[in-house]
Amino acid sequence: MPQTPLTVAELSEAELLTRIFPRLELGASHSAAVLLGPGDDAAVVAAPDGRTVVSIDTQVQDQDFRLRWNNGYRTTGYDVGWKAAAQNLSDINAMGAAATSMVVSLTMPADTPVDWVEDLADGLSAAIGKLGAGSCSVAGGDLGRGGELSVTVAVLGTLSGGQPVLxxxxxxxxxxxxxxxxxxxxxxxxxxxxxxxxxxxxxxxxxxxxxxxxxxxxxxxxxxxxxxxxxxxxxxxxxxxxxxxxxxxxxxxxxxxxxxxxxxxxxxxxxxxxxxxxxxxxxxxxxxxxxxxxxxxxxxxxxxxxxxxxxxxxxxxxxxxxxxxxxxxxxxxxxxxxxxx
Amino acid sequence: MPQTPLTVAELSEAELLTRIFPRLELGASHSAAVLLGPGDDAAVVAAPDGRTVVSIDTQVQDQDFRLRWNNGYRTTGYDVGWKAAAQNLSDINAMGAAATSMVVSLTMPADTPVDWVEDLADGLSAAIGKLGAGSCSVAGGDLGRGGELSVTVAVLGTLSGGQPVLxxxxxxxxxxxxxxxxxxxxxxxxxxxxxxxxxxxxxxxxxxxxxxxxxxxxxxxxxxxxxxxxxxxxxxxxxxxxxxxxxxxxxxxxxxxxxxxxxxxxxxxxxxxxxxxxxxxxxxxxxxxxxxxxxxxxxxxxxxxxxxxxxxxxxxxxxxxxxxxxxxxxxxxxxxxxxxx
Structure with missing residues (x-):
């Protein structure tokens, strides 16, 4: 008999965070821009030139992605994490800025498999690394339940003293x-x-x-x-x-x-x-x-x-x-x- | 015959934004901390001491609020906007910081009445003003569709040169x-x-x-x-x-x-x-x-x-x-x- 996957309903928020944080490469290896990472009420991020660029964007199932497409492809957690990161990093890029950090709010149905969420964290982390946002890391986030999957990312960036391109x-x-x-x-x-x-x-x-x-x-x-x-x-x-x-x-x-x-x-x-x-x-x-x-x-x-x-x-x-x-x-x-x- | 209310499905994103922006008191009256407000790919916010405090939080219908409660009370858009702002401003407060700006991502079903969304913008704006976050204003946001109402706010703040209280x-x-x-x-x-x-x-x-x-x-x-x-x-x-x-x-x-x-x-x-x-x-x-x-x-x-x-x-x-x-x-x-x- 196939084992039913562990769902987010079976874990406390703290337990789920314990599984996600290492995948976001938090802790010692997080970017120098994150002065205070997750674990408190808010994070603190460096804004070296006295300004921060900021943008926010949400991906919702069946709107921004389908969990299963017409041709049979199943969207992975990795895909959703990657896309959420990429789309938000792009908004900072479009101002001529470089991302310094992101905060992530993840809303999930109770039956969401824990490994899907871990996969999402991996995708988020991989996009930050592979797309070249080397100065960016995840500074914090929020987990909650909802009837549908939804990932919101707010991303901060620096213009390194330059003017934004409008x-x-x-x-x-x-x-x-x-x-x-x-x-x-x-x-x-x-x-x-x-x-x-x-x-x-x-x-x-x-x-x-x-x-x-x-x-x-x-x-x-x-x-x-x-x-x-x-x-x-x-x-x-x-x-x-x-x-x-x-x-x-x-x-x-x-x-x-x-x-x-x-x-x-x-x-x-x-x-x-x-x-x-x-x-x-x-x-x-x-x-x-x-x-x-x-x-x-x-x-x-x-x-x-x-x-x-x-x-x-x-x-x-x-x-x-x-x-x-x-x-x-x-x-x-x-x-x-x-x-x- | 009662008129059916105008829904968000009947407006383009640009038309909806045109109705929301004035209620967020954007434009000339926005806070001095918002150096570049909505209208571009990202906003630019002042971080006078070279750091920014940041937090994110999501409110989802039937999780964080019920649209209709057991005792008959119907949650207004104003309530949801107020609560989303208040909850996020509180995270900045808890670090000993003062909010400088927020970015808001709003996910709504197609049949959401436009006046409910306008009411939400009013509630958000009122909470910022009446709770005493006088240096804060809405720097930008994102509107999208989903199967349920969901409001995510990311808020930025300043420690004015001080250390965060952990x-x-x-x-x-x-x-x-x-x-x-x-x-x-x-x-x-x-x-x-x-x-x-x-x-x-x-x-x-x-x-x-x-x-x-x-x-x-x-x-x-x-x-x-x-x-x-x-x-x-x-x-x-x-x-x-x-x-x-x-x-x-x-x-x-x-x-x-x-x-x-x-x-x-x-x-x-x-x-x-x-x-x-x-x-x-x-x-x-x-x-x-x-x-x-x-x-x-x-x-x-x-x-x-x-x-x-x-x-x-x-x-x-x-x-x-x-x-x-x-x-x-x-x-x-x-x-x-x-x-x-």
């Missing part, structure tokens, strides 16, 4: 550039929602699926862009056109995308598009969740490593709205909105 | 003191779970119910305790005995409560205890959620305003475990654990 600074004549993946997580999502089981996928296709479950934001690129003089920046979480429109509106400009560069971005997506009968350009333009960076740089600045030019910033014409164009024509692909159906 | 610093000979309410929120919970409708309650009883829904942590007391030389401190969220035991274990001491002082604390609870046939001492010893402070001070320190001595710190006897006693006998009342049933 969405509002793009100017006509700037170069528009991206760093990181574009459309891969969207292609992965389409594979997860398809009839093609994981086992049937080639390594290339499997990688796309993996990038939906465990996105890889380019965490070195944000601070590099700030140092290189980026005029505006944001992370692409809802799609290139939708997020680009936000940046364009905040800056009062038009972003004009180069169709040739967009076609280049579709290349790694073409096998998945062929398998699913999908348009890879729609993934590039409308897909979020890769958490790449969209940034603008003065035309005379050499793009920092990791960035690729994909267009230019233009002044709005008379009576023209701020927005995104492709070779001078309004882009009509849209990304994702959490509320409007 | 749980681990209590020493034999110290005075044990509390600030804020004790047992009132627990009495309020008992009223909510009783058969006595709100309308039938006297003003005194109604006040207890209100303190369960909208607790009033003594936010001035934490920094005062730090400045006065408190040796250990924590907030009482799970009950005096349970939280006291945590402080005792962290400090390796015994806390001995004075039965006379405990009886004094039961006075405001006696009408509710009489109505419900309950023991008011059990509320004082076991009730959390008032978010009072439990602190220890050297015996020669005059207790700062707001604190009342309730006992003393004693060395452990040989082979004696750290813990809480009442007049030398082990206290056996327990508080609340989120996991163990």
């Amino acid at each position: 969405r509002s600074g793009a100017a006509a004549g700037d170069t528009l550039a991206i760093a990181g993946n574009a459309g891969r997580a969207a292609a992965g999502l389409a594979l997860l929602e398809s009839q093609h089981p994981v086992e049937s996928l080639s390594p290339d296709l499997r990688q796309l699926l993996d990038l939906q479950c465990r996105p890889e934001p380019p965490l070195e690129a944000g601070p590099l862009a700030r140092i290189s003089g980026a005029t505006a920046m944001m992370d692409i979480s809802d799609g290139l056109v939708r997020d680009g429109t936000r940046l364009a509106i905040a800056s009062g400009v038009v972003l004009d995308l180069d169709p040739g560069m967009l076609r280049t971005l579709t290349v790694p997506l073409q096998p998945a598009a062929a398998l699913l009968g999908a348009d890879p350009l729609a993934w590039v333009l409308g897909g979020g969740e890769d958490h790449g960076l969209l940034a603008t740089f003065p035309a005379d600045v050499q793009l920092p490593p990791g960035f690729t030019g994909i267009g230019s910033v233009q002044a709005r014409g008379t009576h023209e709205a701020a927005g995104v164009k492709i070779a001078g024509r309004p882009a009509d692909s849209v990304g994702w909105d959490h509320f409007a159906d | 749980r681990s610093g209590a020493a034999a000979g110290d005075t044990l003191a509390i600030a804020g309410n004790a047992g009132r929120a627990a009495a309020g919970l008992a009223l909510l779970e009783s058969q006595h409708p709100v309308e039938s309650l006297s003003p005194d009883l109604r006040q207890l119910l209100d303190l369960q829904c909208r607790p009033e942590p003594p936010l001035e007391a934490g920094p005062l305790a730090r400045i006065s030389g408190a040796t250990a401190m924590m907030d009482i969220s799970d009950g005096l005995v349970r939280d006291g035991t945590r402080l005792a274990i962290a400090s390796g001491v015994v806390l001995d409560l004075d039965p006379g002082m405990l009886r004094t604390l039961t006075v405001p609870l006696q009408p509710a205890a009489a109505l419900l046939g309950a023991d008011p001492l059990a509320w004082v010893l076991g009730g959390g959620e008032d978010h009072g402070l439990l602190a220890t001070f050297p015996a020669d320190v005059q207790l700062p305003p707001g604190f009342t001595g309730i006992g003393s710190v004693q060395a452990r006897g040989t082979h004696e475990a750290a813990g809480v006693k009442i007049a030398g006998r082990p206290a056996d009342s327990v508080g609340w654990d989120h996991f163990a049933d």
Whole structure:
């Protein structure tokens, strides 16, 4: 008879924390920025330049991930932990900052297996390490029960004395550039929602699926862009056109995308598009969740490593709205909105 | 025909934010600590002494509050917003720090009425203002959908150059003191779970119910305790005995409560205890959620305003475990654990 797994209902909060803390590499090995870690009512984190960058984001089951996808893939705790960390680290990256710490609040149904939670802690920790947020560690958190799985991360970061890169600074004549993946997580999502089981996928296709479950934001690129003089920046979480429109509106400009560069971005997506009968350009333009960076740089600045030019910033014409164009024509692909159906 | 209320499903995230932001008094009037508020990927908050205190906490429907209680009371959005703010501000208070900002992540079912969410923003804002967290404002947040209502707040604070007051610093000979309410929120919970409708309650009883829904942590007391030389401190969220035991274990001491002082604390609870046939001492010893402070001070320190001595710190006897006693006998009342049933 298979053993029923140990559930969180069978442990006290203290017992569960005892299983999680070592996986977050807390204690002696935590980052120097965490001056006081878990165990008290609050943590204390260094803010060396007298400021801290802060962001918060929640992942909820059946909204941000499915526990079981249409193609049979089961989301692991590791996936959820990784994604929660990656998505939040990306928000700090998008300001041109480096993460110093995160606090995590985990809400779980009583029947959640303890090993699923341990796996989540492993995923969180792995994302921090492997994505290059080497100065970041988990400073504290909160565990509680609920009817559905939900993970909220608040992340703190430092600008190391520099100015944050806002969405509002793009100017006509700037170069528009991206760093990181574009459309891969969207292609992965389409594979997860398809009839093609994981086992049937080639390594290339499997990688796309993996990038939906465990996105890889380019965490070195944000601070590099700030140092290189980026005029505006944001992370692409809802799609290139939708997020680009936000940046364009905040800056009062038009972003004009180069169709040739967009076609280049579709290349790694073409096998998945062929398998699913999908348009890879729609993934590039409308897909979020890769958490790449969209940034603008003065035309005379050499793009920092990791960035690729994909267009230019233009002044709005008379009576023209701020927005995104492709070779001078309004882009009509849209990304994702959490509320409007 | 009654109009069906506008739900969050009918608005885009941007439209919903437009309704919430003014209620959080963002913009020109936000606190000086928030250097960059909502609208970008992350906020920037001042950390004047080069450190930031940080904590995170989640409220979930049917766990931390019921939308409708046994006695017919319906939890308002205002209640939930207030409680989420109060509980988190208390964690900063318990370190001896003052809150500088909070970021809020709100998860809501699609059928959540928009005015309920507006009410929540009002409650959050009111708690910050009325509880005396005058230097705090909402720096940013996240809105998303889920199957149940859930509010996570991460709060940042400053120690103004001082040292955080930990749980681990209590020493034999110290005075044990509390600030804020004790047992009132627990009495309020008992009223909510009783058969006595709100309308039938006297003003005194109604006040207890209100303190369960909208607790009033003594936010001035934490920094005062730090400045006065408190040796250990924590907030009482799970009950005096349970939280006291945590402080005792962290400090390796015994806390001995004075039965006379405990009886004094039961006075405001006696009408509710009489109505419900309950023991008011059990509320004082076991009730959390008032978010009072439990602190220890050297015996020669005059207790700062707001604190009342309730006992003393004693060395452990040989082979004696750290813990809480009442007049030398082990206290056996327990508080609340989120996991163990």
